[in-house]
Amino acid sequence: xxxxxxxxxxxxxxxxxxxxxxxxxxxxxxxxxxxxxxxxxxxxxxxxxxxxxxxxxxxxxxxxxxxxxxxxxxxxxxxxxxxxxxxx
Amino acid sequence: xxxxxxxxxxxxxxx
Numbered sequence: 001x002x003x004x005x006x007x008x009x010x011x012x013x014x015x016x017x018x019x020x021x022x023x024x025x026x027x028x029x030x031x032x033x034x035x036x037x038x039x040x041x042x043x044x045x046x047x048x049x050x051x052x053x054x055x056x057x058x059x060x061x062x063x064x065x066x067x068x069x070x071x072x073x074x075x076x077x078x079x080x081x082x083x084x085x086x087x088x
Numbered sequence: 089x090x091x092x093x094x095x096x097x098x099x100x101x102x103x
Binding site: 017018030031032033034035036037038040041058061062063064069072073075076079080083085 | 090092093094099
C-alpha cells in the first residue's frame with residue numbers, strides 16, 4: 001500500500017499535520033495530526049510498503065517489541081484507509 | 089531513543 005497524493009505533511013508549531021491539497025481542500029473540514037510513529041509510517045508510505053516492512057522499521061527505530069508494533073501498524077493502516085489517506 | 093507509542097492519526101476539525 002501507498003499513501004494518498006492528496007495530502008501533504010507539514011510541520012507547524014511542533015506538530016506534524018497532514019494538509020489536504022487541491023480539489024480536496026474544498027471538501028475537507030479537518031486536518032490530521034500525526035505522532036512520531038505515525039509520521040515515520042507516512043514517510044515510508046511514499047513507496048509501496050507492506051505492514052510487515054513498516055512494523056520492522058518502527059521496531060528498529062523505537063527498539064520496541066516487533067509483534068506489538070505489527071499489531072499497531074495494522075490498526076493504524078486500517079485507520080488511514082478509513083480516513084481516505086491511502087491510495088485505493 | 090524516543091519511547092514507543094503506537095502510530096496515531098488524530099483528526100482536528102478546522103474551518
